[in-house]
Amino acid sequence: MTTFPGQVGALLWKDLLVELRTREILGGMVVFALLVLVIFNFAFDLRVDNVGGVAPGVLWVAFTFAGILGLGRSFIQEKDGGALDGLLAAPIDRGAIYLAKLLGNLLFMTVVEAIALPVFISFFNFGRITLELALIVFLGTVGFAAVGTLFSAMAANTRAREVMLPIMIFPISVPVVIASVEATALALGGSPFAQSLGWIELLVAFDLIFGILCFVVFDFVVEE
Amino acid sequence: MAVATQSAAPATTRWAIQVEGLTHRYGASRALDGLDLAVPWDERVAILGPNGAGKTTLLRVLATLVRPVAGRVILGGLALPGQAAAVRRHIGLVAHQTFLYDELTARENLIFYGRLYGVEDPGRRADRLLPRVGLAERANDRVRTFSRGLQQRLALARAIVHDPPILLLDEPETGLDVAGADLLDGLMTDDQGQRRTVLLTTHRLDRAVELADRAVVLLRGRVALDLPAADTNAVALAAAIRDERRPW
Numbered sequence: 001m002t003t004f005p006g007q008v009g010a011l012l013w014k015d016l017l018v019e020l021r022t023r024e025i026l027g028g029m030v031v032f033a034l035l036v037l038v039i040f041n042f043a044f045d046l047r048v049d050n051v052g053g054v055a056p057g058v059l060w061v062a063f064t065f066a067g068i069l070g071l072g073r074s075f076i077q078e079k080d081g082g083a084l085d086g087l088l089a090a091p092i093d094r095g096a097i098y099l100a101k102l103l104g105n106l107l108f109m110t111v112v113e114a115i116a117l118p119v120f121i122s123f124f125n126f127g128r129i130t131l132e133l134a135l136i137v138f139l140g141t142v143g144f145a146a147v148g149t150l151f152s153a154m155a156a157n158t159r160a161r162e163v164m165l166p167i168m169i170f171p172i173s174v175p176v177v178i179a180s181v182e183a184t185a186l187a188l189g190g191s192p193f194a195q196s197l198g199w200i201e202l203l204v205a206f207d208l209i210f211g212i213l214c215f216v217v218f219d220f221v222v223e224e
Numbered sequence: 225m226a227v228a229t230q231s232a233a234p235a236t237t238r239w240a241i242q243v244e245g246l247t248h249r250y251g252a253s254r255a256l257d258g259l260d261l262a263v264p265w266d267e268r269v270a271i272l273g274p275n276g277a278g279k280t281t282l283l284r285v286l287a288t289l290v291r292p293v294a295g296r297v298i299l300g301g302l303a304l305p306g307q308a309a310a311v312r313r314h315i316g317l318v319a320h321q322t323f324l325y326d327e328l329t330a331r332e333n334l335i336f337y338g339r340l341y342g343v344e345d346p347g348r349r350a351d352r353l354l355p356r357v358g359l360a361e362r363a364n365d366r367v368r369t370f371s372r373g374l375q376q377r378l379a380l381a382r383a384i385v386h387d388p389p390i391l392l393l394d395e396p397e398t399g400l401d402v403a404g405a406d407l408l409d410g411l412m413t414d415d416q417g418q419r420r421t422v423l424l425t426t427h428r429l430d431r432a433v434e435l436a437d438r439a440v441v442l443l444r445g446r447v448a449l450d451l452p453a454a455d456t457n458a459v460a461l462a463a464a465i466r467d468e469r470r471p472w
Contacts, residue, residue: 082321
C-alpha cells in the first residue's frame with residue numbers, strides 16, 4: 001500500500017504535469033495579478049504621504065483575487081472527467097487529496113507572488129523585499145489556500161461554482177486578509193519586527209487551526 | 225509480475241459480496257429498496273433492469289462512493305462503511321465516466337492510478353496492460369486525442385491496474401467496438417488466470433447472458449428475478465424487464 005506521502009506525491013505529480021501541459025491555472029493567475037497592480041497603480045493618486053496606507057491592501061487584493069482564479073480551477077479537472085470518483089474509489093487517505101491540492105495551490109500562488117511582488121515594490125516605490133515581508137506573504141497565502149482548497153472542493157459540486165467560491169471563501173478568510181494587510185503595512189513601513197509580531201501570530205494560529213480543520217472535514221465534503 | 229495490492233486475502237469467506245436490506249434514496253426517490261444479494265467468489269453476475277432500477281446506485285455503494293441510508297454491505301468479509309478503505313484495495317470499478325485525465329497520456333494515467341493503488345512497478349504494469357486493451361501503439365498519446373471507445377478501453381485497463389479480485393462494471397461496453405467488447409472476456413480473469421468476481425450492469429441482454437454466470441433483474445430497487453444465466457436468454461430477460469414498464 002502506498003504511504004501517505006507517496007499518495008500526496010502521486011496526486012501532486014499529476015496536478016503539476018497537467019498544469020505544465022495546459023498552463024490553464026498559472027498563466028491566468030499571473031496576468032490577473034499584474035493587471036490588478038497596474039490598474040490600481042493608475043487608478044489611485046499615490047503620493048508618498050498616502051501610499052503606505054493603500055498599497056498593502058492593493059497587494060493583497062491582487063494576491064487573493066488571483067488566488068481565487070487558481071482555486072476555482074483546482075477541482076475542475078477532477079469534476080469534468082469524473083476523476084474525483086476515481087480518486088475516492090482508490091485506497092488512499094482522502095486527506096491526501098486535500099493536502100496535494102493544497103500544496104499545488106500554494107505552489108501556484110507562490111509563483112504568482114514571486115512575480116507580482118517585485119512588480120508591486122517597483123510600482124509603489126518601496127525599497128526591497130525583506131525576509132519579514134516574505135514571511136508574512138507566505139503565512140497569509142497558507143491560510144488563504146487552506147480554506148480556499150476546501151471550499152473549491154465544495155464549490156465544484158455546485159452549478160454556479162464560479163460565483164459560489166468567492167462567496168464562500170471571502171467571509172471566512174477575513175481574519176487572514178486583515179492580518180496580512182496590517183502586517184504587510186508594518187513591514188513595508190519599516191516598523192520593527194516586534195510591532196507586527198501580533199499579526200504574524202494571528203496568521204500562524206489561523207493557518208494551524210484552519211489547516212487542520214479543513215484537512216479533517218475534507219472527507220465529509222467529498223462524501224456523497 | 226507482483227502487483228503489490230493484489231488481494232492478499234479477502235477470500236476467507238464464501239461470499240465475495242453480501243448485501244442485506246440495502247436502501248438508498250436520492251431526495252424523495254428511492255433508488256434501492258431493501259435489496260438483498262449474495263455473490264460467491266469467482267461468480268460473474270449481470271445486474272439488469274430498466275433505467276432507474278438502482279443498478280448504478282448498487283455499484284456505487286459497493287465501490288464505497290455512496291453511503292447507503294440503511295442495510296448491511298460486506299465485501300470479502302469487510303463491512304462497509306467501517307472498512308471502506310480496506311475494501312477499496314480489492315475492487316476495480318468501471319463507471320459511466322472514465323476517471324481519466326485528458327492531458328495525461330494513456331501510460332501516465334495508468335502509472336498515476338497504479339501509484340495510488342500501491343502497485344510495485346506502475347510503469348511495468350502499464351506496459352503490460354496497454355497491449356491487453358489494444359493501446360500499445362497509443363501509449364504515449366494524450367487521452368484527449370482518444371475516441372470514446374479508446375478511452376473506454378483505457379478505463380478498463382485502469383480498473384484492473386491493481387489486479388483486483390472483485391470487478392464492478394457499470395455498462396462497460398459503452399463506446400466499445402466489437403473488438404473492444406471482446407476484450408472484456410479477457411479482463412475478467414486476474415493475472416494468475418483466476419476468475420474475478422464480477423458485477424456487471426448492461427442493457428445488452430445477449431451480452432449479459434454470454435458473459436455472466438447469473439442474471440439478476442432489479443425492479444424499483446429490489447431483486448425481481450435471480451437465476452442462472454444458462455437457464456435464460458435475452459428474450460426472456462427482456463420480457464421480465466418490460467413487465468416493469470406496464471402501468472399495472
